[in-house]
Amino acid sequence: SHGRLKELLESTEVMKVGYDGRADSDALNVLGVRMRHFFDIQVLYCTLRDKRAGRKDRYLKGLMWALDELLPPSEAAVLKAIKEEGNKLFAPERGGSYDVWLRRPLPHALIRYAVADVQYLHRMRMEWAHAAEESLVLQIATSRIEQTLNDPEPAKGRKKAIKDW
Structure with missing residues (x-):
């Protein structure tokens, strides 16, 4: 039994905040847990960078990029x-x-x-909230997680560094 943690992670009432939840979701899925209502700070940060640059970057930015900008x-x-x-x-x-x-x-x-x-995840969410609507970030994050769960390849590697939205 997974108990209350499974219930929390699968809840659509409780928002989970993280940075690139694809690998975590993949690992949880192996254990029979399907993470839902995930707010992906990577989506928010990359959207912010794209807006500032006036163009879409082809590549995702890792957590240290975001932290270097924040701190x-x-x-x-x-x-x-x-x-x-x-x-x-x-x-x-x-x-x-x-x-x-x-x-x-x-x-x-x-x-x-x-x-x-x-x-620093909640601080990033608050400081960069203007970059994208919450519903859009949730929608993109859900799509990315679903793609990962349906992909036979592991949720890491060079392929996963290319922006997928």
Whole structure:
């Protein structure tokens, strides 16, 4: 039983806010959970960038791009160091292992890493809300998630860096 977390993630009454929910949705789907009502900050941020530039960029921008724009340089540098420390623990290409996420207690570096990924999402949503209607962001995010769930390819890689809306 998935209990209340499944209920929360599948609720259309409770908005979930994240940055590029495709891989998370793909992983949750494997567990029988279908995330709904997801507000994708990546969609909002890329729309904001397109409006500022007066043209559509072909490529998506990752979370660090958005954070670099949002944060003062000193705060962004601290955040990058936190992300680097976490990556060394779990990224196989950096000598780490995904199994480290199963350790208990969870290493403090991974807790800081996880917090770094989400602590600014609501601030981004509030500061950049003028860039796109909430309903449009939700619609695009839903479409992207559905495409990912119907795609036999994993929800990562170069193909996923191309803007899909």
